[in-house]
Every structure is written in structure tokens, then in C-alpha cells.
Amino acid sequence: MYQPQIVSCLLALVFAIPCAAGDLEMTLRYQQETSPDSGRYHQLTREEIWKPSETAIIVCDVWDLHHCQNAVLRAQEFAPRLNRLLAHARDQGVTIIHAPSGCMEHYAQHAARARAKLVAPSPTLPDEITKWCYQIPSEEKGVYPIDQSDGGEDDAPEQHAKWAAELEGRGLNPKVPWSKQTDLLTIDSEKDYISDKGDEVWNILAAKGIDNVILTGVHTNMCVLGRPFGLRQLAKNGKNVVLMRDMTDTMYNPGAWPFVGHFTGTDLIISHIEKFVAPTVTSDQIIGGRPFVFEGDTRPHVVIAMAEAEYETNRTLPEFAGAYLGKDFRVSYCYANDTNRDDIPGLDSALESADVLVLSVRRRALSKKQMEALRKYVAAGKPVIGIRTACHAFSLHWKQPPEGTETWEAFDPEVFGGNYHGHYPNKITSRVKAADAAVDHPIMQHVPLDGYTQHGSLYKTSPIADSATLLLTGQIEDKSQEPVAWTFTRADGGKSFFTSLGHKTDFDQPMFQRLLLNSIYWAAEKPVPEEFNSDWPAEPAKKW
Template sequence: MIMPTRRLLGALCALALLAAPLAAGELQMKLRFQQETEPQSGQYHRLTRDEAWQPEKTAIIVCDMWDLHHCQNAVLRGQEFAPRLNDLLKQARDAGATIIHAPSGCMQKYADHPARKRAEQTPKAADIPADINAWCHKIPAEENGTYPVDQSDGGNDDEPQQHAKWAAELTAQGLDAHIPWSKQTDLLTIDAERDYISDKGDEVWSILAQREIDNVILTGVHTNMCVLGRPFGLRQLSKNGKNVVLMRDLTDTMYNPAAWPFVNHFTGTDLIVSHIEKFVCPTVTSDQILGGEQFAFAEDKRPHVVMVMAETEYETAQTLPKFGGDFLGRDFRVTYVYGSATDPNSLPGLEKALATADVLLISVRRRALPAEQLEAVRKYVAAGKPMVGIRTASHAFGLRGKEPPEGTETWEEFDAEVWGGSYSNHYPNGIKSMVETVEANAAHPILRSVTREPFPQGGSLYQTAPLADGTTMLLAGKIEGKPAEPLAWTFRRADGGWSFYTSLGHKDDFTNKSFQRLLLNSIYWAAGLEVPNHFDLSKPAPPQRKG
């Protein structure tokens, strides 16, 4: 058996785990799901709910963690998280949970294994769903969304030379390079006394029925294919009434970044996880059972950008997610936080998102927030972390001095303290302004590939002068016969952190390639990454298919 070891030693050394104690014998689970902000909006709050599961009423299904795969990168990623998965299985098993190993197509290898015989000998349940032995390619809820990645090429992300070499190695061992697996990886222990082995939907359903199990965790590979679609996968269990969840940090996808939407491999996984949370079932993470930190792949170095949108005038709840989807998936992990449709003074999911944010982008207009939400923003800023603001972010958390609603707070000094600006008003909407480069600062990386020629602003010109000490003005807005106004600048805050703000951000600005490049550059700059010299701002349309 070929055992590529790149990353494996590092992963093993990193897995010094602190076990999470079981409270009163229960698994304390935090289920993450997404809920539409309002019907037909296409925008989703990312929320969590707490559940206490009895271990003996819980099963973990390990999907297709094969010994080998035709994609070498898939093998390497699986080997990287397998040690943590093995630790999780041991702890869950010892607590009383049922472990079902499901290496599809490998049952002959385990014909005489006690765990396989235990599955075969399980009495057939009386309520086996009619189609439980079939692949499930889509459930009705998924009709409400477009499948987020194109996997029609099989999702192999090996480099061509790497893949050819890997196929030759497999063939040299007498294996079928297209289907080289024969068993589950030896990095996972199968307990002969307690576990089950099955790849059959009716067997798995019967095991769950016999043991009176309603709570099921799916882990393994690959999320966009087998984990979702197998007869024992997320779709079948969800549509047939099981309380099923995906363990989102101990999984992987078959996604090739050369295919639409042309994003980082790990972003491809995030997109599938998001699709699952919206339309199939909630997700959980391994630290909820093991303690410590949730698993992350060593090569996943994407900074986490959190975009907060709560304004109605400029439609950034539509323009920013499209911008993020088009341009940020290659190098960033992006989370979207929307204002509540029922409570104008709430940003559901904000605190959780900010806990791991590396860049915070604000597009909010005059919102008071619950104390805990505003405190999360204050804490993020005070830590010296980078901020990016557009348009109404200058008056994001101020009510012009009005008393905030009961239970909420404002931050009237937000503009001065976070952006270094002095927003006072804006010129009438009918008066057009031109955007010009501040030539003294034209070499700033945020202006890289932004036109040096004046261009029209999409909305009204904000009155933002004077700027505070510590600012560097990059763009100015000009109206004939009026003083120029600062339009885009950086600011070194008192807490030591950096901010970038621009009063651009009208929906028409998002169609302007210079604004697109300005905003893109500011996010790279804020994240501490090199601003690209070249970036393709034309995105091919998604394939005409769903599912």
C-alpha cells in the first residue's frame, strides 16, 4: 500500500488534544445552520442552536475514508485529518456512541470482520424507506438554491505532472489507477467488539433503528459527492427524518479550482458546507466532542473576511456578496452577516463571525445594537485588527445623538475613532461628482491598477473633511465650484490598527472596475497580503446546471 506522508507527521504532532468532558453523560452539541433573512431574499443568517445528545442515541458514520484514491491530493488531505478523526471516534465510542464505518465498495475486504458480520446480522427495520439503497442527487429543498461548484470534471485538483506520476505508482502496484481503494485507511481504528461496517443504506438504517438512534453525524469524504449522496448520506438521512449533521471540519471536497467558480480548493469546501447548512442539514465541529481547537488543514492559510451589511439605501446586501463571490474566493474565507429583517437593531451571527475574523468590512447605516453585539465590534477594533468601511460605514452605529432603543447602544464616535473621518452630510443626489487620485499618494498599493483618470462617482458626494491625524488620503471627490472632499483614505488608529474607508459604495460604483479594484486592493492590504499586480475582473458565468 502506498502511504504518502507529506503533512502526516506535522498533523500527528499537532494533535495533542484536551478531551472535552461530557456534562452529565451528554454530548453538548452546537449546530450551525443558515436561515433566510426573509422569504425569497436569497440572503442567509448563519445561526447556531444548542442541543444535548445522549451518546447511546448517537451514531457517527465515517464515509469513504479509503486507503487510496485516484487523486493524490485527496489522499494527503484525508491522511491529514484522519488522526484527529480517529481520536474523535475513540472518545465518542467510549462515551457510548455507535460507530459505523462505511468505506463504499470495500465490503469484500471485510467479509469476515466481526464489525461487518454485526451489520449483516442486524435485523431489518420495519420502516426502511423505499429508496434507501439508492444514491440521492438532490432533495426538494435544494431546488431553492443553485449548486455552488462545478464538479463535472470529477474535482481532481492534482497538478498534471503530479497526477501522472501518482497514476503510474498505483499502476506499478497492480492497482486500477481510477479506482485504487480496497479498504478504509489504517489510520482509523475499527473496534471489532463494538463498531459496524456497512455501505448499504438499508443496513445502516436498520442499525440506527435497532439501537433507537435519531442523532447522526456524517464525517469523511467527499462532501460534495459521497457524503451528500450515498444511500447512508446526508440527503437520505435528512429527508427521511433523522437528526443528521455534517462534521464540517473533518471532511473534504472533490473540487478543482480550475473549474467554476474558480476559487481556492478550501473555499470550494466552504461553499458546499454553506449549501448544506441552507438546504440539507446543520453542521458541527470536532472540538464539540474532543475539546481543543477545531481541525484546519495546514495549507488553508486564507484570511477570514467578515462582511457586515445592514443598510437599505445602497443595496450592499446584494452587491457585496456578489463582489465577494466573484473576487475573494481565491485567497480569502468570507462570512456574510446581515441585518435582521424583523429587528433593525440586530446583526444575527455577528459575535460568532467576529471571533475568528481577520478583516472586518462594514456597510451599516445608523443602527443601534444590543450591548453584546456592539461590544464584539469594540473588542475587535481594540485588538488592533484591520477595518474596511464603505459608504454609510461612517455613520454605522450612530443615531445623530438620539436616544437608542431600550437594550441597545450606539457608538457615535465610530467615524472619528475607527475611520479618522468627520462625516457631516452629503451633497444632493442630483449633483454629480468626479473621483480623482491624490497624486502624492498614487503609489499606495490600494491604488494599484486603479485608473489615474477622473471617473464619475455612483452616488452623492459625502462631506467628510477634515480628516484626523494619521490619515493618508488616496482619492478626492470634486464638484465644480466646491472644495474637494476626501473620498478614500487609510487611517492608523489610536489602538495601533489600520483602517481603510471610502465613501464610494453606491450600487452603480460596483459596476465600475476602478471601484472594484479599489475595494479588492483594500481587502488584500488590510489582510497584510501583497496586493496583486494583475487581477481578472471578468468572471465567466456559472454552468447552466443545478445539482
């Protein structure tokens, strides 16, 4: 997959010798299973240097119109930035291929269409390159993450009917109203190509010696993945293909499984692609600035870090987040390295954009880079939520950490206002209930107050900081109460929530579920949706 010139540039980076001016410095994000058949994935990145002359951008199906009005509006929103990207890449020598499928008649006399048709057939034309590709072998081990069987329309019914009537009024077929690529994207008659055919696109790539291909456009879960020139075909046939994840959209209806918000549906498809099909990149890597975000995508970014081997939170927390956070939050998961306990791959990069950090970590040192990212996040006054072993997340009992790693022995008192000093025997149950003065706290709203018997060991945490606000207590018969959940305002001004609950049996308890849900909304300073308040415990599938 790597060409000699790419390898030479990577070696040049190692020896501090600059690559050729104008080369594309790309950061490819991909996902790798934590260990075979674990079903958990690290989100990782790697750096590559691409020659512009050996790189192409394919613009997939950014039509002038669509049967879904919301799809049109979203495409119109990102198209100006995409056009700027294409102009910049074109000036650098990147080949631009416009692929508005089904619209070749409109471009019959266009020079860019004629240029595509004149390219000589490649002797290496892959089998079935002219056909749609609905799955490649690597996808067989995954579960496709969304139900798009209804076509993915996310217009409201009244909105959709009005839009269809408007299209009919223009003399268009409301089911297939497009006739060309949007005019918001410029087609350079002297340099660009126009084609919607897999063999023609392959011929262009082969004739120009192009192995690096960026797919952008719509819709990621349909055309971008499946077209004859799409991600699957190019990945299957050996191209170094990537998805530009911030210059795309998904056809997904939040009323369909898994009942998450539209933008979360897009995230799920991107995650599937990174696991099984191809890496992804962002537009800022070529034109600078920050990655594009839709104006309507106001979701706070929740990062969930899991590195403990006793309570199965690497299963329970993703299940919880998948059930309850998919509408209002963007969620990233960071899992422990299965072969190096002092590493949580991807944590440092995830924290760069995190708005809320949820920790379930037990006695780990971190690399200096990861610990620096964590300390920077906390010092910025951003919220931290800890469950169970997070109070001793980065403590090794004051032992010397492995070379190249760091601990944070005072993490519990400094970040949580806590005082963990052991726990009662595992076989002794405790009764968890709300603290008397806590019922009016935002985190306690709609939390069932009758309490429950907890089967995980009761942590010894008393006394917590005087400034902490106690929410839950736990008690073993004939023993003193212990703080079980509280909030704390840190010296840096940030707010934290900690609970010593988090045993796998706690996730079956409505009290704990609602406590954790409320704490995340509280940390993000968002109101809990009324759907949850009207009926708790909620059935996630029915709620969303």
C-alpha cells in the same frame, strides 16, 4: 425531530440544572433565509444536548487510496484527528459506523462487518434507502454552488500522471485504487459496525434508538451527501443528522466554475448543506481544542457585514466577493435582520474568527452582545474597512437607542479618523480622482488614475484626522474638494480604510473595484495576485 430527553436537558439549562454527565453539548450551525425568497441567508447557531447512546457517527469513504493524490494527502492529514474523535466518542457510548463503500469484501471476516449484517431488519425501513439520493426537495430553491462534472480532480496534470503510474506499478486500477478504509482509523472489533448499505445502516440506527447522526469523511459534495446512508437520505427520512464540517473534504477542481480555491469550494458546499440539507458541527465540540484546519488553508477570514437599505450592498458586496476573493480568502456574510433593524444575526460569532471586517452599515444600534464583539474585535487591533454609510454605521444622531441595544456614536472618528457631517444633494455629480501624493500607496497600485464621475451623493467629510493618509478626493464644480478615501491608524494600533464610495453604480467602475480589492489585500497583509496586476479590469471567470 427533538426527543423528550433533549427537551428536558434544554429546560434544565434554562433553570440551571445540569444535564446528565457525559451528554454531548452540541452547537449546530445552520442558515436561514433573511426573508422568504430574498436569496440571502443568516448564518445562525443553536444548542442541543445529545445522549451518546442515541448518537452515531458515520465515517464515509475514508479509503486507503484514491485516484486523486491530493485527496489522499488531505484525508491523511485529518485522519489522525478523526481517529482521536472516534475513540473519544466511542468511550462516551456513541455508536461508530465505518462506511468505506465498495470495500465490504475486504471486511468479510471482520467482527464489525458481521455485527452489522446480524441486525434485524427495521419495520420502518424508508423507501429507496438503498439508493443514491442526488437531491431533496429543499435543494430545489438553491443553485448548486460548484461544477464537479469533471470529477473534481485538483492534481496538477504532471502530478496526476505520476500518481496514476505509481498506482499501476502497485498492480492497482488507478481509477478505483481503494480496497479498504485507511489504516489511520481504528475499527473496534467489539463495538463498531462496518457497512456501506443504506438499509443496514438504517437498521443499526433503528435497533439502537439512534436519532442523532454525525456524518464525517469524504467527499462532502459527492458521497457524504448522496450515498444511501448520506446526509440527504437521513435528512429526508427524519434523522437529526449533521455534517462535521472540519472532518471532511470536497472533490473540487479550482479550474472549474466558480473558479475559486479548493478550500473555498468546500466552504461553498458546506454553505449549501447548511441552507438546504442539514446543520453542521465541528470536532472540537466533542474532543475540545479548536476546529481542524488543513495546513494548506491559510486564507484570512473576511467578514462582510451589510445593514443598509439604500445602496444594495447586500447584493453588490457578495457579488464582488464571489468574483474576486474566492481564491485567497474565506468569506462570511452577515446580513441585517429584515424584521429588526438593530440586529445583524451571526455578527458576534463571525467576529470571533475574523481577520478583516468589511462594513456597509447605516445607523443601527446593536444588541449588547453584538456591540461587545465589535468593540473587542476593534480593540484587538484588527483591520476595519468601511464603505459609504459605514462612517455613521452605529450612530443614531445621539438619540437614545432601543432598550437592550447600544450605539457607538464616535465610531467614525475613532475607527476611521473621519468627520462625516452630511452630504450634497443626490442629483449633483462629483468627479473622483486620486490624491496627488497617494499614487505610491499600496492601496493605489494598479488603480486606474483617470478618475470618473460619481453619481452617488458626495459625502462631506473634511477635515479628516491629521494622521490619516488621503487616497482619493471628490469635487463638485465650484465647491471645495472632499476626502473620498483614506487610511487611518487607530489608537489601538489597528489599521482602517474608509471610502465614501459604495453607491451601486460605483461597483461598475474599475477604479472603485480595484480600490476595494487592494484595500482588502492590504488589510490582510497579503500581496495582490499578479493575475490581477497584468490586466485590469479583470474578468473573474477567466482569471480563476
